[in-house]
Amino acid sequence: MQPEIYSYLYPKLFAAGALDLYLTNIMMKKNRPAVKVSVLVKKEDVVEIEEVLFKETTTLGIRKYEVERETLAREYHEVEIEWGTVTVKVAKKDGEVINYAPEYDDCKRIAKEFSIPLKEVYQKVEEKFKL
Amino acid sequence: MQPEIYSYLYPKLFAAGALDLYLTNIMMKKNRPAVKVSVLVKKEDVVEIEEVLFKETTTLGIRKYEVERETLAREYHEVEIEWGTVTVKVAKKDGEVINYAPEYDDCKRIAKEFSIPLKEVYQKVEEKFKL
Amino acid sequence: MQPEIYSYLYPKLFAAGALDLYLTNIMMKKNRPAVKVSVLVKKEDVVEIEEVLFKETTTLGIRKYEVERETLAREYHEVEIEWGTVTVKVAKKDGEVINYAPEYDDCKRIAKEFSIPLKEVYQKVEEKFKL
Amino acid sequence: MQPEIYSYLYPKLFAAGALDLYLTNIMMKKNRPAVKVSVLVKKEDVVEIEEVLFKETTTLGIRKYEVERETLAREYHEVEIEWGTVTVKVAKKDGEVINYAPEYDDCKRIAKEFSIPLKEVYQKVEEKFKL
Amino acid sequence: MQPEIYSYLYPKLFAAGALDLYLTNIMMKKNRPAVKVSVLVKKEDVVEIEEVLFKETTTLGIRKYEVERETLAREYHEVEIEWGTVTVKVAKKDGEVINYAPEYDDCKRIAKEFSIPLKEVYQKVEEKFKL
Amino acid sequence: MQPEIYSYLYPKLFAAGALDLYLTNIMMKKNRPAVKVSVLVKKEDVVEIEEVLFKETTTLGIRKYEVERETLAREYHEVEIEWGTVTVKVAKKDGEVINYAPEYDDCKRIAKEFSIPLKEVYQKVEEKFKL
Numbered sequence: 001m002q003p004e005i006y007s008y009l010y011p012k013l014f015a016a017g018a019l020d021l022y023l024t025n026i027m028m029k030k031n032r033p034a035v036k037v038s039v040l041v042k043k044e045d046v047v048e049i050e051e052v053l054f055k056e057t058t059t060l061g062i063r064k065y066e067v068e069r070e071t072l073a074r075e076y077h078e079v080e081i082e083w084g085t086v087t088v089k090v091a092k093k094d095g096e097v098i099n100y101a102p103e104y105d106d107c108k109r110i111a112k113e114f115s116i117p118l119k120e121v122y123q124k125v126e127e128k129f130k131l
Numbered sequence: 132m133q134p135e136i137y138s139y140l141y142p143k144l145f146a147a148g149a150l151d152l153y154l155t156n157i158m159m160k161k162n163r164p165a166v167k168v169s170v171l172v173k174k175e176d177v178v179e180i181e182e183v184l185f186k187e188t189t190t191l192g193i194r195k196y197e198v199e200r201e202t203l204a205r206e207y208h209e210v211e212i213e214w215g216t217v218t219v220k221v222a223k224k225d226g227e228v229i230n231y232a233p234e235y236d237d238c239k240r241i242a243k244e245f246s247i248p249l250k251e252v253y254q255k256v257e258e259k260f261k262l
Numbered sequence: 263m264q265p266e267i268y269s270y271l272y273p274k275l276f277a278a279g280a281l282d283l284y285l286t287n288i289m290m291k292k293n294r295p296a297v298k299v300s301v302l303v304k305k306e307d308v309v310e311i312e313e314v315l316f317k318e319t320t321t322l323g324i325r326k327y328e329v330e331r332e333t334l335a336r337e338y339h340e341v342e343i344e345w346g347t348v349t350v351k352v353a354k355k356d357g358e359v360i361n362y363a364p365e366y367d368d369c370k371r372i373a374k375e376f377s378i379p380l381k382e383v384y385q386k387v388e389e390k391f392k393l
Numbered sequence: 394m395q396p397e398i399y400s401y402l403y404p405k406l407f408a409a410g411a412l413d414l415y416l417t418n419i420m421m422k423k424n425r426p427a428v429k430v431s432v433l434v435k436k437e438d439v440v441e442i443e444e445v446l447f448k449e450t451t452t453l454g455i456r457k458y459e460v461e462r463e464t465l466a467r468e469y470h471e472v473e474i475e476w477g478t479v480t481v482k483v484a485k486k487d488g489e490v491i492n493y494a495p496e497y498d499d500c501k502r503i504a505k506e507f508s509i510p511l512k513e514v515y516q517k518v519e520e521k522f523k524l
Numbered sequence: 525m526q527p528e529i530y531s532y533l534y535p536k537l538f539a540a541g542a543l544d545l546y547l548t549n550i551m552m553k554k555n556r557p558a559v560k561v562s563v564l565v566k567k568e569d570v571v572e573i574e575e576v577l578f579k580e581t582t583t584l585g586i587r588k589y590e591v592e593r594e595t596l597a598r599e600y601h602e603v604e605i606e607w608g609t610v611t612v613k614v615a616k617k618d619g620e621v622i623n624y625a626p627e628y629d630d631c632k633r634i635a636k637e638f639s640i641p642l643k644e645v646y647q648k649v650e651e652k653f654k655l
Numbered sequence: 656m657q658p659e660i661y662s663y664l665y666p667k668l669f670a671a672g673a674l675d676l677y678l679t680n681i682m683m684k685k686n687r688p689a690v691k692v693s694v695l696v697k698k699e700d701v702v703e704i705e706e707v708l709f710k711e712t713t714t715l716g717i718r719k720y721e722v723e724r725e726t727l728a729r730e731y732h733e734v735e736i737e738w739g740t741v742t743v744k745v746a747k748k749d750g751e752v753i754n755y756a757p758e759y760d761d762c763k764r765i766a767k768e769f770s771i772p773l774k775e776v777y778q779k780v781e782e783k784f785k786l
Contacts, residue, residue: 001512002494002497002512002515003683003687003688003689004497004500004501004685004687005511005512006686006687006688007685007686007687008501008504008511010291010686020290020323021290021291022288022289022290022291022296022298023288023289023688024155024286024287024288024289024298025155025156025287025680025688026153026154026155026169027153027154027155027551027555027557028152028153028658029141029152029153029555030555030659030662031551031553031554031555031661031662031665032658032659032661032662033551033658033661033678033680033690034153034658035688036153036155038288040325050201054203054222054224054229054230055229055510056510056511056512057512058230058232058512059230060202060203060205060220060222060230061151061200061201061202061203062200062201062202063171063198063199063200063201064198064199064200064201065196065197065198065199065327066327067325067326067327068325068326068327069323069324069325069326070312070323070324070325070326071322071323071324072316072322072323074322091316091322093316098316098317099316099320099321099322101320101395104395104397108397108401111401117448117449118398118401118449119394119395119398119449119450119451122395123650126647126650126651127650127651127653127654129651130651132774133756133759133774133777134552134556134557134558135554135556135759135763136773136774137555137556137557138554138555138556139763139766139773141555154557155286156286156287156549156557157284157285157286157300158284158285158286158420158424158426159282159283159284159527160272160283160284160424161424161528161531162420162422162423162424162530162531162534163527163528163530163531164420164527164530164547164549164559165284165527166557167284167286181332185334185353185355185360185361186360186772187772187773187774188774189361189363189774190361191333191334191336191353191361192282192331192332192333192334193331193332193333194302194329194330194331194332195329195330195331195332196327196328196329196330232657235657235659238659239659239663242663248710248711249660249663249711250656250657250660250711250712250713253657254519257516257519257520258519258520258522258523260520261520263643264625264628264643264646265421265425265426265427266423266425266628266632267642267643268424268425268426269423269424269425270632270635270642272424285426287418287426289682289686289688290396291686292397292400292686293399293400293403293682293684293685293686294396294397294399294400295396295399295416295418295428295682296396297426317641318641318642318643319643320643363526366526366528370528370532373532379579379580380529380532380580381525381526381529381580381581381582384526385781388778388781388782389781389782389784389785391782392782403684413683413716414683414684415681415682415683415684415689415691416681416682417548417679417680417681417682417691418548418549418680419546419547419548419562420546420547420548421544421545421546422534422545422546427546429546429548431681433718443594447596447615447617447622447623448622451623451625452623453595453596453598453615453623454544454593454594454595454596455593455594455595456564456591456592456593456594457591457592457593457594458589458590458591458592458720459720460718460719460720461718461719461720462716462717462718462719463705463716463717463718463719464715464716464717465709465715465716467715482715484709484715486709491709491710492709492713492714492715494713548679549679549680550677550678550679550693551677551678551679552675552676552677553665553676553677558677560677560679574725578727578746578748578753578754579753582754582756583754584726584727584729584746584754585675585724585725585726585727586724586725586726587695587722587723587724587725588722588723588724588725589720589721589722589723
């Protein structure tokens with residue numbers, strides 16, 4: 001399979017209902033390096049996802065098993081830094097902030113506009129965001 | 132475990148009913164790099180596969196879970212190229228060709244006999260094989 | 263997530279009931295390298311493990327599925343080598359020794375005390391231990 | 394380092410003169426998983442590349458060594474398939490075609506426009522392209 | 525090689541002059557998964573490092589090549605957070621702060637003493653540390 | 656590149672003078688997983704190795720750098736175990752045995768002939784082989 005196919009595959013899978021996906025390097029029999037594509041999907045979207053995988057990749061077989069998913073409730077806050085506003089995704093458990101992450105697209109936009117290293121934008125947001 | 136054991140392990144596992152297998156590099160606790168062996172097997176062959184894994188590897192535990200498998204129907208076609216005949220594995224879905232792959236052993240035989248790069252043999256087959 | 267967090271995470275997870283854990287490198291969408299943390303845990307400890315994962319890592323979601331586990335019965339034998347006693351973990355199946363492994367802590371202690379390569383200590387134990 | 398930073402880093406590095414780059418998963422001391430960024434760069438661009446790496450990543454050190462590079466001469470051919478024209482990158486050695494690869498962007502454009510699997514576009518090009 | 529040997533190997537290598545080290549998973553011929561140990565070392569310590577590698581691992585060969593290293597100047601600052609003092613390693617380039625990282629051991633000590641998630645300690649330090 | 660090509664590539668490279676080779680999984684730009692082929696080769700065989708790589712793989716470029724190699728002197732001993740004779744490769748440094756490894760082909764032959772687990776054959780050899 002042409003390695004370029006992966007970045008083409010991703011939007012197709014998300015459009016078909018994929019909730020998440022990731023790749024793992026594996027080693028098959030007879031010295032054959034391969035890439036395992038793992039897709040998290042709701043039961044009702046399985047058939048459509050399989051359709052995409054069979055059509056867009058060279059796989060001859062797909063394996064499926066059920067997983068339960070535990071996720072944190074998420075909220076979106078806005079944080080003002082000196083170069084503009086950044087949305088922060090806040091994950092809560094029992095009402096308490098457990099995790100937070102500045103939104104990449106906001107940080108990237110600011111980094112580009114003001115020619116600041118991206119990581120500096122992240123740091124400024126973390127400095128301003130009060131837990 | 133001696134790394135040589137893997138190539139010895141494979142035929143043993145296939146003889147015991149393995150349908151497929153692959154290796155994944157993992158990192159265990161305390162900085163210990165390790166290799167996870169994943170075997171796809173029918174329920175009725177699980178006991179025999181476990182026997183092989185315990186006897187031939189140094190594992191102390193095996194984890195099992197059920198997977199469902201979706202596979203494409205396969206047919207075998209013959210394709211003539213200038214150096215001989217190559218079998219092509221054709222995967223179909225709802226009667227339509229979805230994937231195809233020239234058989235490695237045929238291509239390899241021709242590549243050796245005529246001293247041609249293996250990839251050139253593959254390319255010739257792809258050129259000739261009409262979707 | 264700071265990579266230092268992993269070695270901090272391990273004792274927390276074992277204290278919460280983890281039976282085993284390992285890391286796998288994965289590649290998420292948009293060129294994002296990531297590390298998947300896999301934890302083996304009894305059903306009754308799942309909630310506590312999730313608590314630790316959400317609190318100590320930056321994950322926003324945890325996936326769970328049931329696995330069955332086949333393990334070998336284990337015994338502990340003592341083996342005398344010229345520099346002291348080493349415990350050997352012996353795995354049995356149907357009464358027969360299937361696997362054995364010298365205990366790391368014993369071998370390490372001897373290697374340090376007598377300034378011998380660790381692998382030499384292992385070799386001596388293997389030489390003395392009669393299957 | 395936020396994993397999102399990688400896709401931001403790439404255009405910055407190419408703009409600074411990177412000829413190629415790739416990531417490798419490594420395991421550092423103390424159970425710390427990490428990602429090694431390898432950049433191929435001409436001598437005269439090294440300083441600028443270092444500037445980008447230090448500014449945009451959290452690395453504290455960069456290692457450099459000289460490599461020689463052997464590359465094939467490349468030509469660009471156009472191949473007509475039923476849905477349009479695709480450029481094919483052709484690599485030659487001593488005047489002989491050694492490798493060729495359809496351009497991803499052309500294939501992707503056609504796949505999208507005609508709602509065909511991307512791999513089918515590749516296959517059509519390979520069928521038409523005469524070595 | 526017993527995977528336990530790695531955590532034993534690390535202090536030995538650092539004692540022999542290793543400046544840094546990391547592991548990479550590789551796949552050798554004949555389906556043999558292996559682990560490559562990379563050690564950064566000053567020229568004058570090469571012989572001693574080789575001695576350790578040959579004695580403590582099962583390798584039969586060591587490959588060496590020269591690398592140049594570019595590192596940032598480092599300073600250590602102290603940052604007060606509500607639970608105590610944390611040292612922050614600050615990397616500078618041309619007098620400007622480029623990177624900084626709270627010291628793991630300080631953060632870990634506080635996390636343990638006050639039963640706070642380690643990542644919260646890091647976040648508090650980042651909040652207080654002014655670039 | 657078809658993953659089957661790797662096992663075909665190996666004997667070609669060794670025939671062309673490769674002293675050793677291994678694969679590493681890497682991640683290229685634009686989400687493209689790839690496999691890096693590393694070949695150790697004497698200077699006088701570089702051209703022939705390049706020829707094989709360009710002909711048999713789809714690479715468009717090869718990078719080269721010089722490495723020095725430190726290897727242990729090797730001897731071959733014979734060890735008698737209850738099922739036959741096994742050659743043991745012995746590595747020495749300054750006249751002292753540093754490493755040893757039973758030859759895979761001998762162990763495999765015995766394991767097959769007597770239907771014994773391969774690892775048991777290794778263990779018997781280690782038991783008999785006196786350092």
